[in-house]
Amino acid sequence: MSWCAVGLARVGGTRRMFPAPLLLQCRRLATGGRTSDDILELCRRRCFLLGEKMTPASVLGGRHSLGPLGAQMKRNLIKEWWDAMVLHREQVLPIDSLCRLPGMSNPSPGPPPKTLSKACLERLQNQSPTQEELEKMADLRQDLLNGALYYYPSCLELLNRKLPFGITEVGRCFHPISDNEDPDTCRVGERTAASLVWFSSAKTCAQWRDYWLRQRLLWWRKFAQVPSRFSSGDHPDEDGMKTSLIQYDFPWGKEPIERLGILDDSALTQMHHGPIAHLHGRDGRKSAIPHVVWMSSDVEGGLLAYLCDALQVMKNAAPRGKEQRRAVLKIHPSLAPVILAVDLGKGPAADLRLVCQGLCTELRGRGIAVWPGYLETLHTPMEQLFTRYDEMGVLFTALVSDVTLESGLLQLRSRDTTIKETVHVSKLSAFLTQHMAAAAKL
Amino acid sequence: MSWCAVGLARVGGTRRMFPAPLLLQCRRLATGGRTSDDILELCRRRCFLLGEKMTPASVLGGRHSLGPLGAQMKRNLIKEWWDAMVLHREQVLPIDSLCRLPGMSNPSPGPPPKTLSKACLERLQNQSPTQEELEKMADLRQDLLNGALYYYPSCLELLNRKLPFGITEVGRCFHPISDNEDPDTCRVGERTAASLVWFSSAKTCAQWRDYWLRQRLLWWRKFAQVPSRFSSGDHPDEDGMKTSLIQYDFPWGKEPIERLGILDDSALTQMHHGPIAHLHGRDGRKSAIPHVVWMSSDVEGGLLAYLCDALQVMKNAAPRGKEQRRAVLKIHPSLAPVILAVDLGKGPAADLRLVCQGLCTELRGRGIAVWPGYLETLHTPMEQLFTRYDEMGVLFTALVSDVTLESGLLQLRSRDTTIKETVHVSKLSAFLTQHMAAAAKL
Numbered sequence: 063m064s065w066c067a068v069g070l071a072r073v074g075g076t077r078r079m080f081p082a083p084l085l086l087q088c089r090r091l092a093t094g095g096r097t098s099d100d101i102l103e104l105c106r107r108r109c110f111l112l113g114e115k116m117t118p119a120s121v122l123g124g125r126h127s128l129g130p131l132g133a134q135m136k137r138n139l140i141k142e143w144w145d146a147m148v149l150h151r152e153q154v155l156p157i158d159s160l161c162r163l164p165g166m167s168n169p170s171p172g173p174p175p176k177t178l179s180k181a182c183l184e185r186l187q188n189q190s191p192t193q194e195e196l197e198k199m200a201d202l203r204q205d206l207l208n209g210a211l212y213y214y215p216s217c218l219e220l221l222n223r224k225l226p227f228g229i230t231e232v233g234r235c236f237h238p239i240s241d242n243e244d245p246d247t248c249r250v251g252e253r254t255a256a257s258l259v260w261f262s263s264a265k266t267c268a269q270w271r272d273y274w275l276r277q278r279l280l281w282w283r284k285f286a287q288v289p290s291r292f293s294s295g296d297h298p299d300e301d302g303m304k305t306s307l308i309q310y311d312f313p314w315g316k317e318p319i320e321r322l323g324i325l326d327d328s329a330l331t332q333m334h335h336g337p338i339a340h341l342h343g344r345d346g347r348k349s350a351i352p353h354v355v356w357m358s359s360d361v362e363g364g365l366l367a368y369l370c371d372a373l374q375v376m377k378n379a380a381p382r383g384k385e386q387r388r389a390v391l392k393i394h395p396s397l398a399p400v401i402l403a404v405d406l407g408k409g410p411a412a413d414l415r416l417v418c419q420g421l422c423t424e425l426r427g428r429g430i431a432v433w434p435g436y437l438e439t440l441h442t443p444m445e446q447l448f449t450r451y452d453e454m455g456v457l458f459t460a461l462v463s464d465v466t467l468e469s470g471l472l473q474l475r476s477r478d479t480t481i482k483e484t485v486h487v488s489k490l491s492a493f494l495t496q497h498m499a500a501a502a503k504l
Numbered sequence: 505m506s507w508c509a510v511g512l513a514r515v516g517g518t519r520r521m522f523p524a525p526l527l528l529q530c531r532r533l534a535t536g537g538r539t540s541d542d543i544l545e546l547c548r549r550r551c552f553l554l555g556e557k558m559t560p561a562s563v564l565g566g567r568h569s570l571g572p573l574g575a576q577m578k579r580n581l582i583k584e585w586w587d588a589m590v591l592h593r594e595q596v597l598p599i600d601s602l603c604r605l606p607g608m609s610n611p612s613p614g615p616p617p618k619t620l621s622k623a624c625l626e627r628l629q630n631q632s633p634t635q636e637e638l639e640k641m642a643d644l645r646q647d648l649l650n651g652a653l654y655y656y657p658s659c660l661e662l663l664n665r666k667l668p669f670g671i672t673e674v675g676r677c678f679h680p681i682s683d684n685e686d687p688d689t690c691r692v693g694e695r696t697a698a699s700l701v702w703f704s705s706a707k708t709c710a711q712w713r714d715y716w717l718r719q720r721l722l723w724w725r726k727f728a729q730v731p732s733r734f735s736s737g738d739h740p741d742e743d744g745m746k747t748s749l750i751q752y753d754f755p756w757g758k759e760p761i762e763r764l765g766i767l768d769d770s771a772l773t774q775m776h777h778g779p780i781a782h783l784h785g786r787d788g789r790k791s792a793i794p795h796v797v798w799m800s801s802d803v804e805g806g807l808l809a810y811l812c813d814a815l816q817v818m819k820n821a822a823p824r825g826k827e828q829r830r831a832v833l834k835i836h837p838s839l840a841p842v843i844l845a846v847d848l849g850k851g852p853a854a855d856l857r858l859v860c861q862g863l864c865t866e867l868r869g870r871g872i873a874v875w876p877g878y879l880e881t882l883h884t885p886m887e888q889l890f891t892r893y894d895e896m897g898v899l900f901t902a903l904v905s906d907v908t909l910e911s912g913l914l915q916l917r918s919r920d921t922t923i924k925e926t927v928h929v930s931k932l933s934a935f936l937t938q939h940m941a942a943a944a945k946l
Contacts, residue, residue, distance in 0.1 A: 109662050112599070112655050113606065125606070127651065129658055130597035133673075137586070137598070144579070150868045152876045155572035156579070157554070160694050161676060164555065164567070201692070209569065213554050216571060220551050222880055231575075234603060234676055250643070252602050426592045434594045438664055 098313045101370050104389055108453050110135070110369060118314055122363055123239050124251035131454055134399035134431065136254070136365055140232055142396055143256050143359070146281055153227040154258065155217045159209030161234065162201045202236040202250070207356055209233075210259035211333040215340050218261075225343035225352050226262035226270065231255075232361070254361035261352035263345040267324060271355045275306050275322050278357055282308055282319070282364070284504075285394040286371050297321075308359075310367035319364045322357040329354045368397060372455060391455035392478055395501035398431075400456040401494060405435035405447060407463025407473065414462050421460070421487060428491055430498075436462065452477055457497075460490065540755045543812050546831055550895050552577065552811060560756055564805055565681050566693035573896055576841035576873065578696070578807055582674055584838055585698050585801070588723055595669040596700065597659050601651030603676065604643045644678040644692070649798055651675075652701035653775040657782050660703075667785035667794050668704035668712065673697075674803070696803035703794035705787040709766060713797045717748050717764050720799055724750055724761070724806070726946075727836040728813050739763075750801075752809035761806045764799040771796045810839060814897060818922075833897035834920055837943035840873075842898045843936060847877040847889060849905025849915065856904050863904070863929060872936055878904070894919055899939075902932065 098118050105111040109129030111121060120126060128136055148154050203209070210229040221227050232254065239251040262270050275294055283289035291311040296304045297318075308320040330341050330351055342349045372393040395401070402425060404418045418436035425432050433456060435447065442450075444461075451459050461473040466487060474485045474493075485493060540560050547553040551571030553563060562568060570578055590596050645651065652671040663669050674696065681693040704712050717736055725731035733753040738746045739760075750762040772783050772793055784791045814835040837843070844867060846860045860878035867874050875898060877889065884892075886903075893901050903915040908929060916927045916935075927935060 109658055112601075112658055125602070127602050127605070127655065128600035129655070130599060130662060133598040133600040134590075136600055145871075148576075149871065149873065150865075152864070152879060156575040157572060158570035158575040158578055159554075160567070160569050161678075162692055162694070163569070213569065213571070216551055216554055220572060222882060224879065224881070236603075250604055252604070422594070423592075429587075429591065431591065437594060437666065439666070440664060 098370070100375075100389070101313070101366075101373050104373065104391070104453055105132070105366075105369060108391075108450075118312065121366055122317065122360075124237070124253040124362065125239070125249065128362070128365075131399040132365065135368075135393065135397055135455075136361060138397045138399070139361060139365060139368070140254075140256065142285070143232065143281075143361075147228075147230055147256075147258055151228070153221065153224075154230050155220065155227065156230050157209060157213055157217070158233065159203075159206070159213065159231060161203050161236070163203065163208060163212055203233075204237050205235055205358055206231045206233055206255050206257035207259060207358070208333070210257065210356075211329055211354075214261065214330060215334065218341075218343055223342070223344050223349075225345040226260060226266065227343075228258050228260040230258045232257075253363070255358050256361050257356070257358040260355040260357075261343065262355065263348065263350055264327065264353045266345075267353040267355060271306075271322065271324055274355055274357055275308075278320055278322065278359075279308055282310075282367075285368060285397055287374070287392055287394075288371055291371060292319075292367070310364075310370070312367065312370055317363065317367075318360075319367050320357060320359040322355070325354040325356060327351040327353055368393065388449050388452060390452040390477060393455035395457055395498050398455050398457050400433045400451075400454060401425075401430045401458065401498070402490075403433040403435045403447075403451050403456045403459045405438075405459060405461055407461040407465075409462075409464030409467060413467060414464075417462050417466055417487070421462070421490065424491055425494065428495060430491070430494055435459075448475065448480075458494065460485075462487075540812070542817075542831070543755070543808075543815050546815065546833070546895055547574070547808075547811060550892075560754065563808055564759065564802075566679070566695040566804065567681070567691065570804070570807075573841040574807065577810075577835065577839055577897075578803060580839045580841070581803060581807060581810070582696075582698065584727070585674065585723075585803075589670075589672055589698075589700055593670070595663065595666075596672050597662065597669065598672050599651060599655055599659070600675065601645075601648070601655065601673060603645050603678070605645065605650060605654055645675075646679050647677055647800055648673045648675055648697050648699035649701060649800070650775070652699065652798075653771055653796075656703065656772060657776065660783075660785055665784070665786045665791075667787040668702060668708065669785075670700050670702040672700045674699075695805070697800050698803055699798070699800040702797040702799075703785065704797070705790070705792055706769070706795045708787075709795040709797060713748075713764065713766055716797055716799055717750075720762055720764065720801075721750055724752075724809075727810060727839055729816075729834055729836075730813060733813060734761075734809070752806075752812070754809065754812055759805065759809075760802075761809050762799060762801040764797070767796040767798060769793040769795055810835065818894075830891050830894060832894040832919060835897035837899055837940050840897050840899050842875045842893075842896060843867075843872045843900065843940070844932075845875040845877045845889075845893050845898045845901045847880075847901060847903055849903040849907075851904075851906030851909060855909060856906075859904050859908055859929070863902070863932065867933055867936065870933055870937060872933070872940075877901075890917065890922075900936065902927075904929075 102111075102116045102118070102121065106116055108131060110132035111126045112129045113126045116126060148156050209231060214229065217227070217229050235253055235255045237251045237253070239249055258274070260270055260274060279292060279294045282292040286292055292308065293311070293316075294306055294308050297307045298304060305321055305323040307318040308322070309316040309318050327350075331338060334341060338351060341351045343352050345352075369391065372391045374390050374392055375387050393399070404422055406414050406418065415436055418434070422432045422434055433451075433454075448459065455477070457477050459475040461475065463472070466472045470487045471484050472487055472490070473482050474490070475482045544553070544558045544560070544563065548558055550573060552574035553568045554571045555568040558568060586598075590598050651673060656671065659669070659671050677695055677697045679693045679695070681691055700716070702712055702716065721734065721736045724734040728734055734750065735753070735758075736748055736750050739749045740746060747763055747765040749760040750764070751758040751760050769792075773780060776783060780793060783793045785794050787794075811833065814833045816832050816834055817829050818832050835841075846864055848856050848860065857878055860876070864874045864876055875893075875896075890901065897919070899919050901917040903917065905914070908914045912929045913926050914929055914932070915924050916932070917924045
């Protein structure tokens, strides 16, 4: 069982796994290496992330909330994940399990069996976690594997015991982190995991593992500006078994954003005591307890990867011959938190606002995320607006002006080309929908 | 400040609110009143909910995970909520905050200030929570209000300080529950809250409250078979101030599924110490610290409400003149976890499976959730299949048979009418899309 060596411990008859998403790397980051001030400062300024003292370690360690743009982008990312892993799959069942599963907490007083967990944590964090740290973490899930293993019998029943199939879940997980600056305090880091636990016969397990690793890497690359920054690699564990990682090459070095590993049938037998007949699935004519391929993504880690991937510093010809450098977040259209910003050009503001409002309502009706810049009553110069929207990753900006009132034509400015086109107001919705659909298919 | 009387306590300079979603009612349910075995047994059998010993109290108290159908239905419900509250709104910003916000945990040793929380809990639960119970809950959020108040300044900045606006979040919250059967143990209940915190000037606050209450009630009723079972009512607090509830009339009595209340500007000033200029928003020409309308839905409670609402026991004319009673979950098409089940009729199984597979791929590409019944290799009588799918709330069942191979025609059976229509395989996707769109607009 490949992941055991890293941190599979039996706690109260159940398993605890500590893939420790990015902790190992974060520690290194906090003390040295290249900085990543550009992207983090932009994320803070444009409210992708919230909070003070933002460092790669604090972001990847799950100590920041997501602001409006980050929350919307995360939602888009999870939607893409769900579509690829649930909607478009034949035999994948989603579940939504509790953060504290019954039978996995330690409600009774007395010393909980934490020896192995502690050892794991020590290895991973290179320092002893405090007792308080462990106590706080005692009951909260650190990953989504246990939920899938725990509810495997119900899902198997629902599919008439047919193998292979997968159980998937997206949910908040928790991990203990020690504060470098104040070693006495301990905090709990949070991350959203997107996990697929795939049950198949022992014979096909290795093939499935290769299949899923390829699929997952392709998926990550699909939305990237520079796909080659996403790579897969093997992570040799101490017993010589392998865990595969999907990594992103951040400005400060490679970090895993997804892990993929194999577990044998003991994953299920150790979770479910007693008679094992109800664990048997049908694979063709044979009946057996399946092996497991488990992959788990770090959603916020992936989000930061895509933000780093999207950041480009562009040279921009400003009106008076000056050249300015400006940051553009070229986020993939499927992930971009805002597709269209609607703003006012020259003309009677009250009338134009009515046009904008109608336009926004129509676009929202088609599921297109709109930023209502026209509501703003303070005047902002146009170039400043474009700078702001580029930093927000807004795909297009529509400018409604007196020309629109006369002829129905508006100016549509593209984030990626900075070219302004003239589009009829009645064609805008179809244009955007087609643009999005085309980008999604690439 | 209306909700204070119920459970607004200042803990470490911040607020804790204990709306205690359904605890009060659950206690009553667990000991008496009408039972609800029908719906819970069906939810368990068809894997909407997972776990043993299901009671209204345990389900509403957040002690069960959601199975595949429940997880998909919850996802649909949240999507509808998001569309109505974020996508289609001009001034609502989503955030995604940590379950343990910085500054709201008590990392330092020493007695945490829990006096008021304890008093609140005592009142709500009518018994003393154990120390352990309180300790476990000390850091985990019980609602999403604090996150919105905490990040209000960042969001205000993003909108150029313009009022009114809202901050919305959907996320897991935690509450302590005592186990009736084993009073020595304590557990933590979990629920998903969908919250909107609406900031507006003091003058318009009451109007906004009425507006939102009406909007929310309409929203809940939109997806109901019997809309009148959703009702709103005032919940008089002890100081005479009001909290409004949106309730559902469960088989065992009314339970709140959403709460709505008003907080004055002290909500923000108590959260943010020091100079208050950064809290000021612009409302027209005036600048002021806004008042707050806060509404918070219990997503799993709403899910159970819709399941109860959907359950109908139908008389069914079985082939040999027998009459059977059978349960149908008439879940609204926008919420139904599965839109179409695809199954095999008579004919060469291998060829038919290919047709089914192509059909499913096409439908999934259009975002339609499909149940691949055709993968099943064990034969199930047709009527038994329909019974199963009706209990799963599957909207339509497509039967692909040798006729399909010859003429492209398949049989489409409707859950709601039980009528079987003949539809050409090329028309199915458009038919379903139109059906869904029409249902969404009703």
